[in-house]
Amino acid sequence: MKKRKIQYNEINEDNYAPLFWTKARLIIIGILILLAGFLSNLSLEDKLNRFLQSQLSSNQACPIQFEKAELGYFLPKVTLRKPLILGACFGQYNNQLALKDLKISLHSPSFYPVGIRLHVEVTSKKTKINLYPVLSLFTYNVKIDDTIIDSDFFAPMTASNHSPISGTMSIEGFFEFKAGSVVDGEIDIISKNFVLPSQNIQGFELTKINLHEFRLSAKFTDRNEITVEKLQLGTTAAPVYINLNGKVKVEQSDFMGSKLILDGKLKLSNSILTSFAFLKLFLPADNTSGSYQMKINGTLRSPGQPKLF
Numbered sequence: 001m002k003k004r005k006i007q008y009n010e011i012n013e014d015n016y017a018p019l020f021w022t023k024a025r026l027i028i029i030g031i032l033i034l035l036a037g038f039l040s041n042l043s044l045e046d047k048l049n050r051f052l053q054s055q056l057s058s059n060q061a062c063p064i065q066f067e068k069a070e071l072g073y074f075l076p077k078v079t080l081r082k083p084l085i086l087g088a089c090f091g092q093y094n095n096q097l098a099l100k101d102l103k104i105s106l107h108s109p110s111f112y113p114v115g116i117r118l119h120v121e122v123t124s125k126k127t128k129i130n131l132y133p134v135l136s137l138f139t140y141n142v143k144i145d146d147t148i149i150d151s152d153f154f155a156p157m158t159a160s161n162h163s164p165i166s167g168t169m170s171i172e173g174f175f176e177f178k179a180g181s182v183v184d185g186e187i188d189i190i191s192k193n194f195v196l197p198s199q200n201i202q203g204f205e206l207t208k209i210n211l212h213e214f215r216l217s218a219k220f221t222d223r224n225e226i227t228v229e230k231l232q233l234g235t236t237a238a239p240v241y242i243n244l245n246g247k248v249k250v251e252q253s254d255f256m257g258s259k260l261i262l263d264g265k266l267k268l269s270n271s272i273l274t275s276f277a278f279l280k281l282f283l284p285a286d287n288t289s290g291s292y293q294m295k296i297n298g299t300l301r302s303p304g305q306p307k308l309f
Helices: 021-057 152-155 270-275 279-281
Strands: 067-072 077-081 085-086 094-099 101-111 114-123 127-134 140-150 166-178 181-196 199-201 204-206 209-222 225-235 240-249 259-268 293-298
Touching: 094 152, 101 127, 204 240, 209 240, 225 259, 225 279, 240 293, 270 279
Parallel strands: none
Antiparallel strands: 067 077, 077 101, 085 094, 101 114, 114 127, 127 140, 140 166, 166 181, 181 209, 199 204, 209 225, 225 240, 240 259, 259 293
16 A cells, blocks of 8 residues: 655654553563573572582592682672682691682783783681782793781691791782793792791790791792792891891702702890700800801701701
8 A cells, every 4th residue: 555645744653653662661671681690690600619519629639618609790700608628738638728718800811921810819817818820821920919828827737737837928929830830930928927836846845936027038040940039037136036048949840849058147045045945955066156157958848957157
């Protein structure tokens, strides 16, 4: 049928037709989209939980359990609630390390090396660890920033389940890996409240010693050598003061077997020499001043008895 021509002073009849996108329809469609998104998210989280529970808990070398995994979509993120690291991870099978949360999120693209930068955040009581690993095809690195570790974090890693030190440490660093080995990196650790709690060392009872400071600054010279710029325990006003530097000859196949070549100064206060008379058994017989030169030439796993002169 031939459509009637509309005069210039007439209104098109289509303008009076019902609108499809009415307010009611928009509300209903919005609710359906929201419901579909919720259901798909629930299903995805459920699948992720089953997968991670299976993969992490069945890893015999380092089994990890957790309460549940949650997904975030604005800057994609996975959060593990109340993860529990079992003692097999650090060779203490009767212990376990309980964390509050472990979050892994997309941080930003990386241009050197070309890849994806992630943010890994670990929290546990006073401990907060921030790692920024970059995943690349040929190499990967990790930056440590804004990280505070409380000494209680180390307790499950000892046979006694008690940390041999007390205090908090601020850590910053960077490491680059190739073929599973560290090829470059540096680390700085500082503590302003470093304490040696009361403990038994090789049959000798030690009371609490407040050293105040701990500092470690080291960097890779190359993949086989680390330069230790400073290893400091205590201050000149503390009961014990140690200030060392030197090198670590890296054993790639067994890092804890790496060779220590450190030397520097040891200073013991009169109160320490008086309170711990047994220390004189390890001091040079012809030097009772409390000030000594120290050398350490063991391994990371077993530094051995320092040489004093």
